[in-house]
Amino acid sequence: MDNMGFADPWAGAVQDIVAAGRRMDRFGWVPATAGNISRRLADGRIAITRSGGHKGHLTPDGVIEVAPDGRAVHAGDRPSAETLLHCQVYAFAPDVGAVLHGHSVASTVLSMAADGDAIVLSGYEVLKVFEGQDTHDATVRLPVFDNDQDIARLSRAVAPHLGRMPAGYVIRGHGVYVWGGSMDIALARLEGLEFLLACELERRKIGR
Template identity: 70%
Template sequence: MSFVTDTEHARTPSGTSDIAWDKAVEQIIHAGRRMDQRGWVPATAGNLSVRLADGRIAVTRSGGHKGFLTRQGVIEVGLDGTSIRPKDRPSAETLLHCQIYAHFPDAGAVLHGHSVASTVLSMASTDSELYLADYEVLKVFEGQTTHETRLAVPVFPNDQDIARLSRSVALFLNDMKAGYIIRGHGVYVWGPDMDTALARLEGLEFLLACELEQAKLRAAVQEA
């Protein structure tokens, strides 16, 4: 596997040059590398997408390592998650990206990662929500202006039936300020553009890492 080179030329699924598509692909490649550097997309885990102004959705192809994405690793899908070109295979979880785009008209990018913190914390409890309170970084999320707040991050059971999982998620989308977690699996965050989505992902992962460290400290104190 190798990184995309500056000489490679991105093209739309139809094969014609398209500046907007090129930009979306570059954003996905950059985000994939950044997520990989932080250990949030191990092996072939995770998926990333961008919605263009004209409604097209660029999403990572199924099975690729997100730290070594090339332009060929990004494909176009419709709002129902179906690839525009029959030979292109998106992840089954693409439907969860499309659900966010359909629900939030201003959503421009969706990121899904598999970090150690989100995996461990969501498996350590059977609670349907994980709470984050009094952290300065909470201000990265939409509508938050102070650290003196408490946000709930919904946790959904992992389900290989993505359509069924999406129906569970749909019930809570309106109240999600910091994204959501699939238990033992990973997080979903989004934003009006890739920069915002990436900032929110980094914020959430930082907070989850803090929560994991606090849980370790509490366990150490109890054992002492």
């Protein structure tokens, strides 16, 4: 993945998004029309999935271009309402090249069951997939933000925590957001996080 060698950089970004959608669908992280996927090009353009499409069956037409403020560049294109949350990450961190949003069972259930403002992940080897972690003997907080259909207001709640969320974050009853310097890194972090959340869910089932 990360098709930086494409003669047409836009085509490379689109292929990265299409492939990521299929991978996420294979694990059941983007049911129905849920989730969204974006990649930032070297020239600053942002490619993101069109609203309403199934991410496991994406075609190049399912990817559109948005401006840094989340508005569609081309007339008639309809970005997801949550595009602003992708753009927020890109604006904060110039080195981020991809943002992923999924709706897994584990992230949905655990975020709804969480009493506080975070899910705490401790002692797992896979924690090392996140930036700044080099041992299993660590604790990472996954912030939980209350769901809000007012995305601008939700982004304001997220803003103070940017830069302190190595595992990304989760919207309560909704799903996770992760990112990375490239699509490959973002996907690795998403897979790591979803594995950890699945482990936490299983531990609760057996009372451990």
